[in-house]
Amino acid sequence: MSTPVRVPARDVADCCPPLGVAALDQDAAEQLSGALKAIADPARLRIVSMVAAADAGELCACDLPGRLGLSQPTVSHHCRVLVDAGILSREKRGTWAWYALVPGALDAVASVLTGRPARGSALR
Structure with a gap:
């Protein structure tokens, strides 16, 4: 039969770094x-991803249906959701x-996702 070994209690700060x-x-x-x-x-x-990768930093809605299938x-619905969430901005130019x-x-x-503090957030 084994005898339990008592381990002295340690301060939580010793083993768990603060957030x-x-x-x-x-x-x-x-x-x-x-x-x-x-x-x-x-x-x-x-x-x-497509908007972020666009050379000019912006993308026309006319380019999206073909690329997305x-x-x-x-596509307009999906873009509206992203605009409403504050992720994309929308500028109307002609049609x-x-x-x-x-x-x-x-x-x-x-x-x-990274555990690093945000530099600044524009989210709504």
Whole structure:
């Protein structure tokens, strides 16, 4: 029969370093969850990726249906969700809408994924 060995209690701070980033408050969590929901869709994630990769930093809505293999109304819906979430901005030029990433909009999302503090967030 074995005898249990008693290990002296240690201060939690000795083994568990403090969090480097403050926990989200309720408002920040709601804003961030909206952004995460918006980009969680594969088509919307591809749209964000395409806009981010665009040479001019913006992309015409006319370029998206062919690249995505989706109809124009479906693409418009996905872009609207991204605009409403504060991830993309929309500028109407003639017949077409042009989309660009909102500066800093993805910083808060990246900070949650990397554990690094966000530089500034433009999320709504």
